[in-house]
Amino acid sequence: MPAAVRDERGSAPESGDAGLAESGDAHFSRSKRLTGADQFRAVFSNNVRVSDKYFTILAGKRPEHESEQGSRLGLAVSKKNAPRAVDRNRLKRLVRESFRLNVHHLGSVDLVVMSRREGTAAENAELLASLRRLWKKLAYHHAIWHLFVLT
Numbered sequence: 001m002p003a004a005v006r007d008e009r010g011s012a013p014e015s016g017d018a019g020l021a022e023s024g025d026a027h028f029s030r031s032k033r034l035t036g037a038d039q040f041r042a043v044f045s046n047n048v049r050v051s052d053k054y055f056t057i058l059a060g061k062r063p064e065h066e067s068e069q070g071s072r073l074g075l076a077v078s079k080k081n082a083p084r085a086v087d088r089n090r091l092k093r094l095v096r097e098s099f100r101l102n103v104h105h106l107g108s109v110d111l112v113v114m115s116r117r118e119g120t121a122a123e124n125a126e127l128l129a130s131l132r133r134l135w136k137k138l139a140y141h142h143a144i145w146h147l148f149v150l151t
Helices: 035-045 064-069 085-105 124-150
Strands: 048-051 053-062 072-076 109-115
Touching: 035 053, 035 072, 035 109, 035 124, 053 124, 072 085, 085 109, 085 124, 109 124
Parallel strands: 072 109
Antiparallel strands: 048 053, 053 109
């Protein structure tokens, strides 16, 4: 493979990640994560909830002084629902990737994604499709919320 097609680590981008090497924003930075218990608590106490058989996503409003900084993601993948570390890590990796690809639809919200037991047995494509549907539902809720608040 020509060197121009390789990324900064010297490896070729995988299919679907063609823009990843050029974007410079491939990592899950601290500014895009919920990092403290108080941030998770705020989402759990006041949220919009969407769910299916694989995931539940809670979306809470960002504080006013942080609202221009985009969405943040928190993950809750329990040992009860995914006993093996390899399954927990796979679920988290898929959620982070789906979030990265869909964050521009969501506005400025704090999100907590919780996995369900059925997610460990599902194929990656099925989980990504599920997340895509849930992001669309959240974007719809976000648009409706803005319609009523701004009028």
